[in-house]
Amino acid sequence: MAKLLEIINLHASIGGKEILKGLNLVINEGETHAIMGPNGAGKSTLSAVLTGNPAYEVTAGEVRLRGENLLAMEPEIRARAGVFLSFQYPVEIPGVSMTNFMRTAINEKRAYEGKEPLSAKEFLLLMREKKKLLELPDKLNNRSVNEGFSGGEKKKNEIFQMAMLEPCLAILDETDSGLDIDALRIVAEGVNRLKTPQNAAIVITHYQRLLDYIVPDFVHVLADGRIVKTGDKSLALELEKHGYERFA
Amino acid sequence: MDTSVLHKGERLEKVFLNEPSLDLHLVQEAGSCVRIYVINFDSSRSRDLEVFNRIAIDQAGEGCETEIYALAYLKGDEKVTTETHVTHAVGGGSSNQLIKFVLDDKSQGRFLGELKIAQDAQKTEAHQTNRNLLLSEDAEMRTQPQLEIYADDVQATHGASTGQLDEAALFYMQQRGIGKQKARQLLVNAFMKEVLDKIPDSLIPDSLTPLLDSIDGVVQ
Ligand SMILES: Nc1ncnc2c1ncn2[C@@H]1O[C@H](COP(=O)(O)OP(=O)(O)OP(=O)(O)O)[C@@H](O)[C@H]1O
Ligand SMILES: [Mg+2]
Numbered sequence: 001m002a003k004l005l006e007i008i009n010l011h012a013s014i015g016g017k018e019i020l021k022g023l024n025l026v027i028n029e030g031e032t033h034a035i036m037g038p039n040g041a042g043k044s045t046l047s048a049v050l051t052g053n054p055a056y057e058v059t060a061g062e063v064r065l066r067g068e069n070l071l072a073m074e075p076e077i078r079a080r081a082g083v084f085l086s087f088q089y090p091v092e093i094p095g096v097s098m099t100n101f102m103r104t105a106i107n108e109k110r111a112y113e114g115k116e117p118l119s120a121k122e123f124l125l126l127m128r129e130k131k132k133l134l135e136l137p138d139k140l141n142n143r144s145v146n147e148g149f150s151g152g153e154k155k156k157n158e159i160f161q162m163a164m165l166e167p168c169l170a171i172l173d174e175t176d177s178g179l180d181i182d183a184l185r186i187v188a189e190g191v192n193r194l195k196t197p198q199n200a201a202i203v204i205t206h207y208q209r210l211l212d213y214i215v216p217d218f219v220h221v222l223a224d225g226r227i228v229k230t231g232d233k234s235l236a237l238e239l240e241k242h243g244y245e246r247f248a
Numbered sequence: 249m250d251t252s253v254l255h256k257g258e259r260l261e262k263v264f265l266n267e268p269s270l271d272l273h274l275v276q277e278a279g280s281c282v283r284i285y286v287i288n289f290d291s292s293r294s295r296d297l298e299v300f301n302r303i304a305i306d307q308a309g310e311g312c313e314t315e316i317y318a319l320a321y322l323k324g325d326e327k328v329t330t331e332t333h334v335t336h337a338v339g340g341g342s343s344n345q346l347i348k349f350v351l352d353d354k355s356q357g358r359f360l361g362e363l364k365i366a367q368d369a370q371k372t373e374a375h376q377t378n379r380n381l382l383l384s385e386d387a388e389m390r391t392q393p394q395l396e397i398y399a400d401d402v403q404a405t406h407g408a409s410t411g412q413l414d415e416a417a418l419f420y421m422q423q424r425g426i427g428k429q430k431a432r433q434l435l436v437n438a439f440m441k442e443v444l445d446k447i448p449d450s451l452i453p454d455s456l457t458p459l460l461d462s463i464d465g466v467v468q
Contacts, residue, residue, distance in 0.1 A: 042429065050425050052422075054296035054415075054419070055415075055420055062434070073322075074423040074424055074428070076422040076423075076425050076426060076427050076431075077418065077426065079423050079424055080425040084423075085423055087420065087423075090420070091414075091416045091417050091419075091420040092417075093414075093417045093421070093435070093438065093444065094418065094435075094438060095435075095437070095439065095441050096434050096435070096438045097437025100434070101421070101424070101426075101434070102424075104426050104430060104434065105421075105424040105425045105426050106423045108427060108430070109425045112425070144438075145420075161424060165424065165425065175440050
């Protein structure tokens with residue numbers, strides 16, 4: 001199996017405070033990894049650092065995407081190379097329509113891949129197809145990105161964007177929080193349908209329930225800035241019972 | 249200065265696009281309606297131009313409507329001053345002002361908004377909003393609202409704010425593969441859209457269509 005992502009001894013801080021303290025993780029193509037861990041452990045920090053959020057400073061370590069130095073790439077290049085983050089808190093962008101936003105994103109990625117931009121018609125067909133996957137309403141197109149969306153709609157919209165962009169590495173940061181039971185099923189099915197033997201997913205969650213739908217190959221416990229335990233999906237069940245006390 | 253009178257029930261709707269300077273004084277008689285759009289957006293002109301927009305409106309009759317929308321997008325050393333002087337001498341009228349500046353490079357913007365509601369101008373509704381976006385640390389904006397309200401039974405609001413591009417929104421767009429420059433432009437366009445959207449289709453000057461097309465970006 002080909003190595004997709006390799007994180008070696010990653011240290012990162014924000015506002016001068018060290019959050020990631022020597023994190024190691026290898027993800028191969030075709031794998032789904034769940035990351036669980038107490039509030040404030042650094043899970044969202046890890047997703048921010050992997051996607052190049054300028055608020056965070058990497059102080060040591062390496063991250064390689066298919067062998068290339070991920071940390072040296074601009075955030076938009078990482079995205080075009082196939083790193084996608086479903087944000088824990090998706091951002092509202094008043095005045096920028098979903099259509100305009102998504103079309104720009106898709107065509108920037110296509111240009112990066114040396115492909116022609118999609119025509120208006122091709123683009124709209126693609127939108128329609130992917131919206132069906134997430135059971136999203138048509139009227140979404142003309143609304144501003146995430147503006148006035150409910151918590152659950154925002155999360156669905158993240159996975160819709162993932163379906164549009166077909167990333168090779170999807171990081172889902174608490175995508176299940178705020179979803180009702182039906183929405184959870186729809187979102188999870190959407191994620192599962194996007195799975196291929198070539199791509200991989202990192203699923204950050206607090207709840208075992210999501211992992212009934214999106215079945216992970218590995219479950220990691222992230223505590224105090226490090227991966228402190230790795231197991232299979234039974235580890236999630238164990239954590240649900242006993243909590244994180246023994247990792248504190 | 250050029251003073252004109254809008255007679256009873258008359259209506260004036262006009263776009264002023266890249267006027268080197270504007271000095272307008274309108275006296276509104278009862279039931280008349282004024283809608284003015286002042287757009288300063290011309291990156292091709294010489295970079296040291298100083299523009300002065302002065303718009304004075306006197307609501308002299310009952311039940312007048314006044315709307316003023318202004319947008320300036322400045323680069324280089326450009327300087328634009330926009331002054332509005334709106335006087336409600338008689339009641340039952342309304343005025344609404346939305347003034348926006350986008351300031352890049354070393355440009356300077358100034359908005360002076362004088363709003364007077366005379367003692368007899370009861371039941372007046374007046375709103376003044378000034379929003380500014382600074383794209384560079386060297387750009388400068390000065391806002392001077394001057395509100396004089398002498399009537400008590402009125403609805404008057406005013407708000408002014410100057411800010412920068414939303415970093416979280418920029419990063420969100422970059423995370424979707426949109427280059428930083430393009431992401432900035434999308435946010436600037438979204439900011440300008442609020443004013444440009446107010447202009448009725450029939451009044452849009454040809455020279456503004458490329459800008460509007462790039463802003464709207466909605467696929468038909
Ligand atoms: N700007 C900041 N300055 C200082 N500390 C910060 C800043 N932003 C975040 N932190 C801290 O970084 C730590 C890690 O936060 P992070 O969001 O990565 O946690 P998390 O594991 O995702 O938690 P949760 O499960 O609650 O989402 C927290 O203690 C948080 O308070
Ligand atoms: Mg988090």
